[in-house]
Amino acid sequence: MTPADVSTALSAQGYLPDEGIATSVFLAMTLRRPLLLEGEAGVGKTELAKSLAKATGGELIRLQCYEGIDASQAVYDWDYAKQLLHLRATEATGESQSTTADALEAELYGERFLIKRALLRAIEPTEGPPPVLLIDEVDRADDEFEAYLLEILSDFQVTVPEVGVFRTDRPPLVVLTSNRTRDVHDALKRRCLYHWVEHPDFDREVEIVKLRVPDVDDVLAKQVAAAVEGLRALNLYKPPGVAETIDWATALGRLGAKRLDDSVVEHTLGTVLKYREDHQRVEQHGIGEIVKQAIEKGLLHA
Structure with a gap:
């Protein structure tokens, strides 16, 4: 594969990249590095990730960042309503009478009650092409979330204390976008390849x-x-x-x-x-x- 091949594949999906974009995507794919795209709103950063998913055949997993986003919205959460229904079902059938509190808690915090958000879904083992993880408008998130994001992008693994470690040997293609409402920290930029997206000529x-x-x-x-x-x-x-x-x-x-x-x-x-x-x-x-x-x-x- 070459940058020209990337350009051809994206063009077939209705996205016409310039040479700089095609080269950046090629390097991100071959070096397995996240690609940080900065530029004014409307220059096609998000559309590039969508077209890349179509071109590779991988699932597009989108994480829309916003002020106050945390792990429960980005990584995982627990299905409390489903847990409550399960608890009431055990009470109605009498199962809870013969089950210890520790065993019942272990059931409630098993993987069947785990809600997998974008970041966890992106590192699950999958068949076929790896997914494209779009982390959109990362500049809207706060510093704490950005630090957490850096940790995940470094190891591509997530630890859920009650369940275990989720990891993948085939990391997703990661595209981060920023409209530069604030500067993304240097540590995250060092982890990524970088490209400033201009308006097309x-x-x-x-x-x-x-x-x-x-x-x-x-x-x-x-x-x-x-x-x-x-x-x-x-x-x-x-x-x-x-x-x-x-x-x-x-x-x-x-x-x-x-x-x-x-x-x-x-x-x-x-x-x-x-x-x-x-x-x-x-x-x-x-x-x-x-x-x-x-x-x-x-x-x-x-």
Whole structure:
């Protein structure tokens, strides 16, 4: 396997990587190292992990991080309702009368009552391709959870005191994403391979639009990509990502638009910009100027 093979496999799933992304994924797979992807929201970090799972045939296991997440949400928890039902069943049948308290407790904390969360599921022995573990927006978790995560990613094993040790000889492909709302600690970065994901350049974004919106007019695809590129240069509160570019092209196609003009951009801007302040900034800059630049760039790349 080579980076070119990775690129081909991801492209077949509708994800067009640049050479840097394809190389990073190749190294993560061959070196068996987690891959930390940082970049602005909307550049395709999460979508890369989804496409990687489809390309490899492995299960996608997603852990969405948030402030306050802990082991009970990320690793394992106990099914208290099921434990209670079991306890009542033993009382109803009289089984609890002939069972010691220690034996009954051992039953209640057996694997049948264990709820396996994302991290534990990812290191369970499995047949077929290893799963892809997506740890999404790790920058939203707190320091304590990040330290715990580092421990698991170092050994790929989890100890459940009441049950035993879970481990795997075939670790999952791990992709961590960060929107950089805070800096991820150096210890976790050292454990991972790292890649900063940029917005795609004009040519690649045009190809992405054509791939994801196959009915889009060729000229319109170029004008939309050029307009989004112009919007990103306006220092917006939330610059549009690739997903917004695709949404915009789809919306314009549904409206039957073949070219951009001031009116259609004004009425569909809500598909690509999601904050009132960004709309105001575009209005101040001039929608006509955005359209003009998009048309000119589209003609330049005709």
